[in-house]
Amino acid sequence: MQGFDKRSMSECEIRTKYITPAIIDAGWDLHSQIREEVNLTKGQFLVRGGVPKRGTRKFADYVLYYQSNMPLAIVEAKDNTHSVGHGMQQAIEYADMIDVPFVFSSNGDAFLMHDKTVSSGIELELSLDTFPGPSVLWEKYRAWKGFSDEAVSLYTKDYYSDASGKSPRYYQVNAINRTVEAITKGQKRILLVMATGTGKTYTAFQVIWRLWKSGAKKRILFLADRNVLVDQTKNNDFRPFGNAMTKIKNRTVDKSFEVYLGLYQALTGEDESKKIFKKFSPDFFDLIVVDECHRGSAADDSAWREILDYFTSATHIGMTATPKETKYVSNINYFGEPVYSYSLKQGIEDGFLAPFRVFRIDIDRDLSGWIPEAGKTDKYGNEIEYRIYNQKDFDRELILEKRTELVAGRIADFMRKTDPYGKTIVFCEDIDHAERMRQYLVNALPEYAQKSKRYVMRITGDSKDGKAELDHFMMPEERYPVIATTSKLLTTGVDVQTCKLIVIDKQISSLTEFKQIIGRGTRINEEFGKKFFTIMDFRKATELFSDPDWDGPALPDDDFDPDFEHKQKDTDPDQGDGRIRYYVNDVEVSVVAERVQYYSANGRLVTESLKDFTKNAVAKDYPTLDEFLNHWTDAKRKSAVVRELEEKGVLIDALKEQVGAEYDPFDLICHVVFDRPPLSRKDRAKKVRKQSYFDRFGKEAREVLDAILDKYSDEGLLDMESMEVLRVDPISSFGTPVEIINDIFGGRNNYMKAIRGLETCLYSAEC
Structure with missing residues (x-):
């Protein structure tokens, strides 16, 4: 690598010339075991003023796999102006996310290795030519997990994949692997807690697929308590099981299939003659997966538990978004502590679920x-009880x-x-x-209801x-x-x-019910x-x-009956019990508070209002106007400052809607946060032209700078320093970027000096 100055290289160049070759030389296969720039999250949607905008995605520079379903290590790269271990803290965060024990950081000089499988010497610096190979890390991982040869065969079984290329998200991989690992160790009851909308059924499918394909579980029963859930599962996520799968219906039993989907009401009933599940022998199923297990299966005397207790030799997996833990009922007691949990809060922060x-x-x-x-x-002549x-x-x-x-x-x-x-x-x-409510909404929206x-x-x-x-x-x-x-x-x-839109016009005292209701809106499309x-x-x-506890795994909730839906569905709790309802149509009501x-x-x-939120978020890092001005002036790329602000929840597009689209982010922040009168982009451009800045350049250079200033004035150009601006009309008419920089400005340094001077004129009092 002689002739290269490492410290002048970009991070990408460091990876290409030093880090990737070192990993390959250690025995990792570039095509099947090394993945670069792996997106872990999608970036949280932040909403202000009704305007959603995604935050920054989290991605790992490298994830190293023993097999496609078996991540082992994270490698975080930095350019050579940073130390070897500069990326370690970030890498450890990502390693925790994807549940791997081996973490590496590198700047191209060496690797710093963080090893969670050892009790001492956790961090060790390695030369580029001593990076550990896949077999080395796998054997350490296997010993750490305590896998037997039989467990290894099951644990390394691959996922189902199809032509669409869909693969499990990082938390789904964690849930699948944790579940399979628990089964390899003989655990018979397993609980997975995953927020509504995070793909519980898809996760269940991948678990079953691996167990079924490996031969570890030959006959499987998937239980749900809604017909629509069973049909959704059969027609969507479970479709790859094809002819090996059937839905139990019409109270008939065909024992020639391997994967069964059942509505628990179709399998059981109060009379012994209706207990269809008993037509199967108690050892017929190897695995039973219970969807939404916080409801019927949690109670000791529920119908679901009756089925589970009959097939007692099978492995039982419970899946829920809201685990039950009360003095009356507990699925924690039945299934045990969750082997993995992924909360609504995590889903929103990762950008997989919708914020609100x-x-x-x-x-x-x-x-x-x-x-x-x-x-x-009341309106029907009933005298209203006085209270x-x-x-x-x-x-x-x-x-x-x-x-x-x-x-x-x-x-x-x-x-x-x-x-x-x-x-x-x-x-x-x-x-x-x-x-x-249906009637009143029809009358409130007649122009749509009539259609x-x-x-x-x-x-x-x-x-x-x-x-x-x-x-x-x-x-x-x-x-x-x-x-x-x-x-x-x-x-x-x-x-x-x-x-x-979710409208709540009912009393809700149960955190479980509340979380389920909120879950109806959390999917992103x-x-x-x-x-x-x-x-x-x-x-x-x-x-x-x-x-x-609203987003925690265990809920102290004594009032909610988990079997309510099965007992009453949507029945009216106030009818048929002797009480009278009073209908009153002459009492005025009004709204007294909104927020x-x-x-x-x-x-x-x-x-908070959008402006108040912006002021508070910015002031935490820049208490004074001078501090913000200095940061803005020093930033090589203004878009980087805007990204920093947006990651703190400040939404520039929403501010434009409230303050004005003619202002750039600098003026929006200065005005909203520091009460400084804003200048429009056109006014700032006029101010530059009135000063003598352009006079120091030749004719063609002035024309190029003037065209760039027009772009800023008309379109809100934020990164003048980007070479891409030289590729767009009318600036591209002056020549290629190389020709403009070398022939018109006399080289890159002169060009960058001219652009930074132009920025200084835009945002300061004088040029």
Whole structure:
């Protein structure tokens, strides 16, 4: 490598000339064992002012694999102006993410190795020619994990892959490998906790595929409690099982298949004659996977547990987004502690799940309650019991019709301003409330409801018409239904990828139920413009976000009945118990408080205006205007400063909407954060032209600089120093970038000096 000055090389050049050859020379195969620039995350969507923008992705410079499903090591590269170990902390973070024990950092001089498999000498510097080979790291890994030869054969079995190239995300790889590892060690009950929308079913498929293909598990049963879930699974993620798979239906049993999907209601019942699962011998299945196991399977006397207890010799895997842990019921006790957890917060931070904003709306009667005057009757002539009625009573024992009208009106106003065809779920107290809400929404959005009777549908357990529309509601390609009013039926297990608005108009005291409801909106579908969602809260339910356990694995929750859906579906808890409902149509209601909250980069809801949030975020790093000015002036690339700000949650595009699109990021920040009057890009360009800066250059150089200044004025050019600006019209008419730099400016140094001087004129008082 003589003739090269390492310190002048870019990171990419260091990797190409030193790091990659050292890894290959150690015995790693370039095509099957070395992957470069591996995206670990997609970059969190940050939302301000209704404008979503992705943050920076996390990617590893190198991931080294023993086999395609077996990551072993992370290598982080830096250029030679940094020390050998400069990238180690970042590399360890990535290694923790992908669950590997070997971590390397290099600047092209040597490697620093961090080895989690040893108790001493954890970090060691290695020369370039002593990088460890794949067999060395695999044997250390195998000893660390305690794998037997039989376990190795199972653990190294590959994933299913098809022509689409889809492969598991890093956390899915972790979940799959942790599950298979637990099985190789003889664990019979296994729990996976993965947030709604993170691909639990796909993960389950890959686990089953590896176990089935290896012959470790020959007959498998996948259990769910919703017919739509079973059908989704069979037709989508489990499709590769093909003719080896069947769905148990019509209470018939065919023992010639290997992979069975079952609705637990189809397998069991109160009468012994309905317990179809007993037509199989107790040792028929080797593996049972229970989807959404926080519900029926958690209770000792539930039907799911009856099935699990019958097939006691099989390995049982439970999958859930919200594990149950109460004094009455616990799937932690049954399945054990989770072998892997991936939370909603992690999913949002990684950019795999949609973030949200909250519109919290407080209604006067909800806060102060309502007391009827003595002898007052409702609209049907029933005398109303004299007492104070509060939010817990509304839409259950007392219906204030003008309150329902107000809620429907607010939903309608929001949809008109944002997306009238954005999929929306309105969670109501019960069936009666869901039906009334449907009626009021039809009247609140007549211009859309007239176009299709399916614009607003009540989708509840008792409604054949509504349930028939569920598949259409879930499909992104289907326009109708747009709005679904419901109570319990859509709380869990329904995959509405394009759901943009969730409305909560019911009492929610259960953190489990709350998390399930929020999970209806967390899927991202960029093809259909779904990057975030909005929660409209009329019942203070979003106060549960402040609960320290809202995103944790174990929930102290004693009130929620996990088997409620199986026992009652969407039945009306207030009908048939002797109580009277009062329908009141002459009590006025009004909104007394509204606020907007945003999901911040640190995973908390912030109640701030866009400008306040920007001011607070910037001031943490730049308390004074001078400090920000110095940082901006010193930055070689202004876009790097903007990226830094956006990673802290500051959204420049949203600020442009509020302050003005004619300002560049510098003026937006100076104005919003430091109260400095902004100058438009055109005004800044005029200011430069009035000064004598251009006079020091020849005619052609002045013309080039003037054209660059025009680009800035008209289009908001941010990185003048980028050579790409020389490739666009009209600047490209002066010649190629090399010709412009050498022939017109007399070399790169002169050109860069001219550009930096132009930037100084733009942003300072004098040139």
